[in-house]
Amino acid sequence: MSTITIDGQSVPFEDGETIYEVSRRLERDVPTLCYDDRLEAFGACRLCVVELEGARNPVASCTTMAADGMVVRTATEAIERHRKTLMDLVVSENPKGARIDPLRGLASQELAHLAVRYESDGSRFVGKQSGTSRPDDTNPMILRDYDNCISCYRCVRVCAEREGDYAISVANRGFETQITTEFAGLLEDSDCTFCGQCVQTCPTGALGDLRSMEAQDQPGEFEKTRSICPYCGVGCSVDILTKNEKIVGVQPAMDGPANLGALCVKGQFGWDWVDSDERLTQPLVRKDGKLVPASWEEAWERAAKGFKSVVEKHGRHAVYAVASGRAPHESAYSVQKFVRYGFGTNYVDNCSRA
Structure with a gap:
């Protein structure tokens, strides 16, 4: 079996593993800003450098x-x-992106924490x-604050490698480098599907x-609850973010078996x-052509x-x-059970089937 020695410890590895992957398996704290498990290794930031004998x-x-x-x-x-x-x-x-700021839309602050670590x-x-x-x-979903950008290209690569959208790319070189869309337009005018993958991978809050x-x-404090997105039959795992029992955001679960950190625009x-x-808080029945509030007993009857x-x-x-895809899974189960058992037919569907 092939072995590699890291910080004096001999460890076996599998063909195709990188030094970084083996080091992380040994829980070595090797920093990086351009690395994402879901993407091909890029080697742009060079923070993960190690000494290799010879x-x-x-x-x-x-x-x-x-x-x-x-x-x-490694250290x-x-x-x-x-x-x-x-x-x-x-x-x-880009010193702005190196400040730990709680007001960044729950975005990753990898750069800020590393700046503290290295007193930069x-x-x-x-x-x-x-x-x-x-x-x-003016899109209402994704902030584009490139004053925080460090050109790690993670957003560009996740859009291409994971989503296959190629909606964003890199223009120019050196200090003129800019993350952009085709013809430097708005996201809504590009091939962006607003999946939010770029937000999740960005290490700076740009x-x-x-x-x-x-x-x-x-x-209130943020709380995170693991759940399953109800919008379709794929079963994407999500982390629901709440404050005082009110939903304030949704993040894809990076370890979700069905989605591995991906979500569509609806799920995100x-x-x-x-x-x-505008949600109903009580049953409505139609009287004289108008919907009026009623008791549950009257509505059921x-x-x-x-x-x-x-x-x-x-x-x-x-x-x-x-x-409805906006109803809990238990409600969907109850609807199909009601039709199949109550009427003996299979005439049931879901608006968000995949």
């Missing part, structure tokens, strides 16, 4: 394949100085900055969930109806009489039910 210079652990007999050191004094310099360079280019405040290499924000983008940002100044952003003021008269006049196949 190599002239430090190597990027995320793109260097493990080989039998390698001897690696020597020289390596930490190297990482410190890299962080100082990154933070000096942007003062070491003061100079020109890159990235131009798009406050003119991309954020605008809807969840609105809840940042509300009182279509949650505000839950607490909508009217519904029963209606079903009975239809079946007597037209037969059981005249009854057809459509369940």
Whole structure:
């Protein structure tokens, strides 16, 4: 069996594993800003560099394949100085993104936490900055604050590699580098499907969930509850974010077996109806052509009489039910059970079947 020695510990590895993957398996704290498990390793930020015995210079652990007999050191004094310099360079280019800020729409703040770790405040290499924000983008879902961008390209790569949309790309070079859409337009005019994958992978808060940002100044603590998206039959795992028992955001579960961190626009952003003021709070029945409030007893009685008269006049196949993707799974189950058991037919559907 092939083995690699990391920080004095010999460990077996499988063909195709990188030094970074093996190091993480050993719970070594190797930092990175451009790495995402779901994407092909890119090696752009170089923060994951390690010392490799026999190599002239430090190597990027995320793109260097493990080989039998390698001897690696992940946290020597020289390596930490190297990482410190890299962080100082990154933070000096976009110091705004290196501040820990709770008002960023629950976006990741990997850069901010690493800046604290390496005591990088942007003062070491003061100079020109890159990235131009798009406050003119009026879409109500995704913040595009490129003053925080560090050009790690994770958003571009997740859009291409995971979604296959290729809605965003990189324009220009050097300090003129800019994350953009085709013809530098708005997201709604591009091929963007508003899946939110770019928000979830961004390490700086340059991309954020605008809807969840609105809840940042509300009182109470954020709570996260694992659930299943009801919109279709795929069964995507989601983490529902709440404050004082009110939904303020939805995030895809990165370990969800059906979606692995992916969601569609409905699953990601279509949650505000839950607490909508327009939702019914009691049954309504039609009287003199108008819907008026009624008791549950009256509503049930009217519904029963209606079903009975239809079946007597037209037969059981005249009854057809459509369940809603906005209802709980238990409600969908009850609807199909009601039709199949109560009327002996399979005339049931769901508006969001996949």
